[in-house]
Amino acid sequence: MPEKRPENRIVRVTSFDVAEAAGVSQSTVSRALAGDTSISEPTRKRVTEAALRLNYQVDENAARLRRGRTGTLALVMICRHGQDRKDLNPFYFALLGSTCAAAAARGYEVLVAFQDSPANFWGRYQERRKADGMIVIGTSENTEAWDYFGTLGEGTNWVCWGAPSDDFPWVRSDNHAGAMLATRHMLVHGYRNIVCLGSETSPQRQFKERYDGYADAMRDAGLEPFLQRIERGQPREEQGRLAAAALVESGRPFDGIFGVSDEIALGALKELASRGYRIPEDVGVVGFDGVRAGAWSAPPLTTVESDFEVAGSLLVDRLIATIGGEAPSPRRVPVRLVVRGSTRP
Template sequence: MGKEGRVTAHQIAAMLGVSQPTVSRALRGDKKVNEATRARIVALATELNYSVDHNALRLRTQQTNSIALVILCRRGENKANINPFYLSLLGCIAASASERGYNLIISFQDSPANFFANYTGSRQADGLIVIGSGQNVKGWQFFGEYARHETPMICWGASKEDLISIKSDNVQGARLAIDHLLHKGCTRIAYIGPTNSEQPQFQDRLTTYMAEMAARNMQLICPPLPENAVREDQGYAAVKGLIRDKVEFDGLFCANDFIALGAMRALDESNVTVGQDVRVIGFDGIATGAYAQPPLTTIEQDYVQAGEMLVEALIAVFKGDSPNITPVPVKLLSRGSA
């Protein structure tokens, strides 16, 4: 036994004929440890009432075995109204971190009053993942500046060039959406989304739409969105504007699902039958879309793979390796709206 009769990881390792690092990894839940070996270690540790001394572990390894996850919100946004895409991504990041033996510290930030990135300097976490609203320009600027301090950081869809970022295959997703609308007979397809956003996902979706329309000599229809409005209200206002101005259209490619839901509400109020008179496609694959009337056709992003890639990329940065930032796959979910 160790001090005061306390069993040590070295003693458990000797009793089972494995190395001490294997015992430590097994008790952290590291999936790289063989499941049968992990079960033997956990069983013996439980029998001997052994628990990991996390303070000693941090001092010895200079690691916290924690990851910080920052969710950037729009300023003053009610946290209950956050885009469920980010909440789904949060869940997958949490599951991926847990599988790899990391705790997750979650922070919702929306303004300079609560911006914080110094998780590594304060020894709260080994690095951070940043996701959230592109409408919080000051937030992305803050984390862009902080990245220069060599803080281990991975982002989702960031516009700042000095941030290492992962995003979905937005180009392929936009092509799938346009091809589907064309296949359904649409000849006047409008893009409903930001046209001057710094967010790369919106840039990619817009430029792909424009390229696909140009390749077919089809008219571009890109109505303006009201600034500083929630996405659903932006979609609603943009489509109301098209109807008011008597712009003819029979298909809508919406930059995200909330914009699409707002667009569908505007069509319904104007007695336009969604799925027949006008076909609508969104982007993200949020669960809410399945319960719209009619259910929303959308480009679904692979949340599970996105969560795994974000965590794996951050771990690679910890180790000084090059992170994998290839685009995350997408697929078309065909439903009643198109």
């Protein structure tokens, strides 16, 4: 009969093993490694040397729970109902990455969840001791999701990006200033009949703020703003394509397009190019968000870009402050204009 081989197992060294090697109690090991000042220096040194010799790793989860903290932040990504995750706005993946990096820099782990329907809405991370607080980002079009998170009640530590309500603890781009920056850039470069592709009634509050910034810049220049409305329920790029097609077919003169998101602007750029418009000679196009796809369009898209690193840091710092008992307050993320080939030099 073949000899049965022992299974390969990872043998975990415990604080009791360290205590035995150092000749002290298990509680002394815990206090010494936690920096308790009541432990003498010779004892601390003996415990530390034993821990290093045995390759002992402190159970951070257990230590955090003893302190009443998990050391974890939940990050909920709200999607459209039934949306394939690969079709999410690239902006949100960039924001997710910067937020995770900011959390890690502050000693937190991040638990990520994608949610799109009542069957998977979940925000009770604190009650289940899964996380100390929650960052919610994603589309405002999923009103059911935001209604759910809005009912979690007092005591929930959370902050959000993309919320449809100013009553939520939000962080946002400086949308109004960014839209004015984009519009003034086009005006300075000779575009006069600039049309905004967007919506003033969308649940996406940033779209209204961006339209208002565009409209204010146009009026400051003595020009009348014009909004070509996007169709709800379509992917953003398709919204831009359809809005550009409707604008062309309306016969209204235009020589500039400001899309309230990069995807909308990219859809418009492709539609106009397919109809023979020269970009940027005949029509200038500017977007908003700073997604990477804009750098590779033909021509590359001029855009207003949020500072993703600052955005992630503000979300995490705002949440940590809330966990610490501070009242939540709104925050704006600075933006900058990235000039590429879709506007005149």
